[in-house]
Amino acid sequence: MALRKRNGSTTWHIDLRAPGGERIRQSTGTANKKEAEEYHDRLKAELWRISKLGEKQKHTWDAAALRMLKESTHLSSYVNLEIHIRHFRQFFSGRLLESITRDEIYEALPQLSARTKQPKPLSVKTKNMYLGTMRHLFNLAIKWEWLDRVPFLEDTKVANKRVRFLTREEAQRLIAAISTEWLRDVATLGFATGLRRANLLGLEWTQVDLVNRRAWIHSDQAKARKSIGVPLNDEAVAVIRRWIGRHPTHVFSRRGKIIPNVTSEQWKRQCVRAGIENFRFHDIRHTWASWHVQAGTPLNRLMEMGGWSKYEHVLRYAHLAPDHLAHHANAVTIWSQQEVTTPQTLAA
Known part of the structure; x- marks a missing residue:
């Protein structure tokens, strides 16, 4: 029987030839020899039915996982x-x-x-x-036509949390408290552009046009795999100009080397210095989006500027600027506009 253990594995592996000549080598998923023998016999019988009776071939999870990774x-x-x-x-x-x-x-x-x-x-x-x-x-x-039906896998509901953003005064206090130059400027550019951490740290000089005050994120760098055009305001331009000539390829650097990441510990220390609680680095992006909505930027424009792939991602900020709904408010007033009577006069 073609059963064996290999490479110090505790589970038994199958090594056999299908009726058509194909070599089958795979794990039985068990360390019990009797169970492995049963698995071997079932597989061998199945391969015979596929070859001789034309039954549909059955596939293992391992084969599906390997093919999925190759195609992804x-x-x-x-x-x-x-x-x-x-x-x-x-x-x-x-x-x-x-x-x-x-x-x-x-x-x-x-x-x-x-x-x-x-x-x-x-x-x-x-x-x-x-x-x-x-x-x-x-x-x-x-x-792939490997299955006719699949398990229904419904996501567990995620609780909707309040969007965490800073006021401008809090943002100013945070920036002033950051002790490291590169981190201070990375955060400032984040507040000015809404770029994600990886895009800020990975920003290259070839992606910046200071004359026309714009930058861009290539599709292979964007989370949604769509290119993003980034307009640069005065603060963004000033930050980027401070780093001209410090590194040959990247805007931001530390001791002449590319900055791989901003750790949670690094960021928490800066927030503690500023007296800011419960504020992640990614919340800089939430702050930027919140400020835009409060200033009247349309959600469809914000979606384009932020590089979001779904409209629902920007709807979380819509409640911050309900001004476009103001003219509907009078539809549910207690007193009609023609009536001068007020609750106070009725009480009198």
Whole structure:
């Protein structure tokens, strides 16, 4: 029987030839030899039925995951897909794709974050990203005609949180409190343009036109994979000009080297110095959008400037400027406009 353990693995692996000559090598997903033998026999019988009786071939989760990754290398979420597949492999490796149920997928979702020093409960949003990967895999399986039906994987509802933004006075206090020049200017440019952290740190001189006061983010750098045109106001132009000649390719640098990231610890220290609480670096972008809406910038223009892919992403700011609804307010007044009578006169 073509069963063996390899590379120090505790699970049994199959190595056999299908009736058509194709070599099949895969994990049985079990360390129990009897269970592995049963799996081997079922697979061998299935391959015979496919070859001799024309039954539809069944595919494993491993094969689907590998093909999905090969076809998803162009996606901006590819790194996350790899992380998610690595997690789910411990639950579904060796399983036939059609045998995996909805309940099993929900039970396999991670519960704790492994990216923090102290494990903490994983957010609903992150769990939904894991679900999205499995949904993507099964939808592709339908496209490949590997399956006729797939589990229904509904996202867990994410609580709508209030948008966190600063007043201009708070923003001024924060900028003044930042002790490091490069971080101070990166934050200032963020308030002026609404660019995401990665786009701010990765901004190159070839993406800036100070004469025409504009910059641009290429499609492969944008989260929504769409190019973004960035108008530069006076503050943005002044910040960028201060960095001319410091680095050959990138606008911002630290000791002559490209800045890879702004860590949460770095940012929290600056917020503490300024007396600002509960304010992430990404909230600079929320602040920029909030200021625009309060100043009357139309939501469709804000969507274009911010590079959002869906209109619902900018609707979260709509409540900050309800002025366009003001003329509707009189539709529900207690007293008609013709009536001079007021509650006070009635009481008299």
